[in-house]
Amino acid sequence: MKYLAVDIGGTGIKYGIVEDNGNVLALYNMDTEASKGANCLIEKVKDIIRFLLKEHGEDIDGIGISTAGQVDRVAGEIIFATDAIPGWTGVKLKEIIEKEFSYPCYVDNDVNCAALGEMWAGAAKGEKNFLCLTLGTGIGGAIVLNGDVFTGSSYSAGEFGHMNLYPNGMECNCGHRGCYERYASTSALVKFAQEKAGTIEKLNGKIIFERANNGEKIYKDIVNQWTYNVALGLKSLVHIFNPSLIIIGGGVSAQGNLITDLIKEHLNNMIMPSFNKNLMLKVASCGNKAGMLGAVYGLK
Numbered sequence: 001m002k003y004l005a006v007d008i009g010g011t012g013i014k015y016g017i018v019e020d021n022g023n024v025l026a027l028y029n030m031d032t033e034a035s036k037g038a039n040c041l042i043e044k045v046k047d048i049i050r051f052l053l054k055e056h057g058e059d060i061d062g063i064g065i066s067t068a069g070q071v072d073r074v075a076g077e078i079i080f081a082t083d084a085i086p087g088w089t090g091v092k093l094k095e096i097i098e099k100e101f102s103y104p105c106y107v108d109n110d111v112n113c114a115a116l117g118e119m120w121a122g123a124a125k126g127e128k129n130f131l132c133l134t135l136g137t138g139i140g141g142a143i144v145l146n147g148d149v150f151t152g153s154s155y156s157a158g159e160f161g162h163m164n165l166y167p168n169g170m171e172c173n174c175g176h177r178g179c180y181e182r183y184a185s186t187s188a189l190v191k192f193a194q195e196k197a198g199t200i201e202k203l204n205g206k207i208i209f210e211r212a213n214n215g216e217k218i219y220k221d222i223v224n225q226w227t228y229n230v231a232l233g234l235k236s237l238v239h240i241f242n243p244s245l246i247i248i249g250g251g252v253s254a255q256g257n258l259i260t261d262l263i264k265e266h267l268n269n270m271i272m273p274s275f276n277k278n279l280m281l282k283v284a285s286c287g288n289k290a291g292m293l294g295a296v297y298g299l300k
């Protein structure tokens with residue numbers, strides 16, 4: 001059996017074909033271009049599905065979609081999305097896709113999917129209880145309990161990116177201030193670096209880490225401040241959930257253990273020792289496939 005999978009983030013969309021055993025047969029990506037609005041994004045998703053069906057055959061068993069925003073995973077509807085994807089709130093994505101294509105469709109939040117993808121085929125294999133965070137355009141989160149995502153009372157649990165980190169801090173595109181993702185997402189890292197280094201060249205997470213690793217002081221300081229902020233959010237999560245495993249995903253997971261070591265160094269100084277005993281921080285290992293895998297896992 002094989003499935004179509006689409007993973008919609010605030011910046012990029014990944015899409016491809018996933019087999020029953022978790023093997024990803026084909027992987028493509030394109031820009032989300034979220035600022036063009038929801039109708040444009042819906043058409044983009046339809047075009048992607050048409051492309052995949054044409055390229056890889058129509059013999060598929062369903063379409064799994066992972067998307068940023070809070071998702072009612074039963075109705076397949078976007079309950080609320082921040083202005084990272086303007087107009088996405090209220091889109092009945094499952095209904096739209098099932099009407100257009102005659103395959104069953106499953107839709108859930110991108111990081112809920114990433115967590116299930118990591119549990120199926122990645123860093124959380126064999127684990128049934130853990131937290132997952134992705135540090136990307138925003139910060140997404142998932143609480144996995146007994147092998148499934150804890151949805152909360154209305155499918156919105158785990159929006160870790162909107163925990164308050166700094167009261168009256170920077171404005172967030174959720175409509176409030178001081179949110180975790182303003183300080184500890186990859187976009188925040190890039191923004192701080194761009195400001196602090198005062199450079200006009202276009203930086204990204206990879207370049208910033210490379211320069212920090214090469215000992216460039218200004219980039220080391222930027223990474224240090226950023227990992228401090230990442231840890232500051234984890235401090236609250238650790239004291240609330242007392243987890244034994246936290247998976248850190250998003251583009252920066254390409255840095256491997258380096259990133260978890262830096263975060264752990266700060267975190268150790270922030271939490272009560274009793275919370276430290278069982279705690280493991282791991283980088284995600286499915287890379288940019290996690291959301292697609294989890295969307296298919298949810299569909300199966």
Ligand code: BMX
Binds near residue numbers: 138140159
């Ligand atoms: C935001 C929020 C979450 C999402 C997270 C990660 C929207 C559009 N997004 O906090 O639902 O899981 O970002 O998203 O409401 P990404 O764009 O970084 O992949």
Ligand code: ZN
Binds near residue numbers: 162174
């Ligand atoms: Zn917010």
